[in-house]
Amino acid sequence: MVHRAGHGGFGARAARALAALALLLPVVVAQTARAEPAEARAADHPARVVKEVRVDDRTLDLAVSSPDTEALIKWVRLLLPKHWSKDASRTWPTLWLLHGGTGNHLDWTANTHVEELTADRDAIVVMPETSGCSGYSNWYNGGKWGAPAWETYLLDQVRPLLERDYRAGTRRAVAGLSMGGQGALKFTAAHPGLFSAAASYSGAVNPLYRSPDGGFNGPDAVKAGGIACLTDWRRVWGEPGYPFDTDDPADLRQQWLWKRNSPLEHAAELAGTPLYLSYGNGAEKGVGWKWGDPRPSAARCTNPAAHGTDDQIERAVFGMNQQLRAKLAQLGVPATVCASTGGHTWPYWERELVASFPMLMKAIGA
Numbered sequence: 001m002v003h004r005a006g007h008g009g010f011g012a013r014a015a016r017a018l019a020a021l022a023l024l025l026p027v028v029v030a031q032t033a034r035a036e037p038a039e040a041r042a043a044d045h046p047a048r049v050v051k052e053v054r055v056d057d058r059t060l061d062l063a064v065s066s067p068d069t070e071a072l073i074k075w076v077r078l079l080l081p082k083h084w085s086k087d088a089s090r091t092w093p094t095l096w097l098l099h100g101g102t103g104n105h106l107d108w109t110a111n112t113h114v115e116e117l118t119a120d121r122d123a124i125v126v127m128p129e130t131s132g133c134s135g136y137s138n139w140y141n142g143g144k145w146g147a148p149a150w151e152t153y154l155l156d157q158v159r160p161l162l163e164r165d166y167r168a169g170t171r172r173a174v175a176g177l178s179m180g181g182q183g184a185l186k187f188t189a190a191h192p193g194l195f196s197a198a199a200s201y202s203g204a205v206n207p208l209y210r211s212p213d214g215g216f217n218g219p220d221a222v223k224a225g226g227i228a229c230l231t232d233w234r235r236v237w238g239e240p241g242y243p244f245d246t247d248d249p250a251d252l253r254q255q256w257l258w259k260r261n262s263p264l265e266h267a268a269e270l271a272g273t274p275l276y277l278s279y280g281n282g283a284e285k286g287v288g289w290k291w292g293d294p295r296p297s298a299a300r301c302t303n304p305a306a307h308g309t310d311d312q313i314e315r316a317v318f319g320m321n322q323q324l325r326a327k328l329a330q331l332g333v334p335a336t337v338c339a340s341t342g343g344h345t346w347p348y349w350e351r352e353l354v355a356s357f358p359m360l361m362k363a364i365g366a
Contacts, residue, residue, distance in 0.1 A: 048064070058115065061075055063075055068147050068149040069147065069153055076126065076128045077108075081121065093122075094126050094169065094364070095124070095361075096174040096184075098179075098183045101132050108125075111350070112346065122366045124167075133229035134148065134179070136186060140234075140235065140238050140254065140257055142235070172195050172196060173197040174199075175200070181202060184199065184203070185198055185205060197274040198270070199360060201349045202349065204218070206218060206320040208240060208259070209319055237258050237261060238258075240258050242255075270328070275335035275336065276359055277324065278339075278340070278352040278355070278356070279321040280341060281314065284342065284343050287347040288300060295355065296352075300340050311342075311343035338352065
């Protein structure tokens with residue numbers, strides 16, 4: 001059930017554009033040292049549930065403690081299928097839904113009808129909280145790494161915790177919006193076979209995107225994300241280097257780490273996984289669909305030739321996803337793509353969740 005109509009902090013254009021950038025992209029950081037030791041810490045720093053809150057018959061919130069989150073607790077919201085029990089002899093496949101920048105574990109249930117959408121499906125929906133600028137990444141922290149290590153936390157700690165104690169199975173699909181779309185594709189590329197399908201809605205799929213005509217660049221949004229999180233944006237991935245922070249083509253700083261976390265750079269590794277990409281062009285002409293309508297028509301995917309100017313965030317997203325779409329085609333990697341008119345707001349993301357839902361469920365047998 002939708003508890004509030006929302007735009008994820010977006011909508012009113014100019015005055016809110018800078019803050020809104022945080023929803024687009026993750027944050028970053030500075031220095032060298034390419035070794036990333038966080039994976040080895042998963043066994044040493046296991047996540048544990050310190051509190052369970054049964055919100056209603058289907059909704060279970062878990063307060064999870066882990067040193068790798070840099071927080072006392074982080075929440076994981078579960079939507080449970082019929083007849084679920086911690087003592088059941090069977091397991092259930094999982095659909096992971098990742099929030100965007102400035103978001104949390106409540107976003108999907110607050111802004112979409114995901115409860116109704118999944119009510120008759122034999123699957124557990126996993127909605128984890130990270131931070132508003134997590135990047136779904138293990139943070140660089142000036143080359144020292146350490147907490148927060150979001151990729152390690154989610155995939156090496158929360159995932160096995162759910163499989164051990166909450167009857168989550170090993171068939172998984174993942175979807176996310178904006179920063180979460182980047183996370184969904186990044187996880188899928190970096191961990192072959194972990195997810196059986198992946199969907200990205202207005203995903204920040206190229207953090208190194210450079211606007212060809214004066215719009216937002218990828219690093220602009222990353223830096224704004226640091227403001228939203230009240231942290232130094234350099235902590236996550238370092239600095240992107242040329243051509244963003246320097247005029248010296250040889251000065252690439254930590255660009256290697258930005259590329260490591262870019263779905264565009266790892267498009268080839270997405271081969272073999274069913275993919276769904278949706279994005280708007282930044283021109284607001286109305287969603288043309290609402291919950292309760294028939295499944296969204298393919299006619300919405302108009303493949304605009306150029307970006308609009310109403311929504312500067314989605315304008316940048318359009319450029320990024322056009323690049324990813326072209327690269328997937330060049331590599332011969334199949335993907336279902338829906339490019340349409342539209343902005344960076346929840347009504348579009350709910351529409352695309354509904355449109356991609358059959359693909360996601362088929363992939364996990366639910």
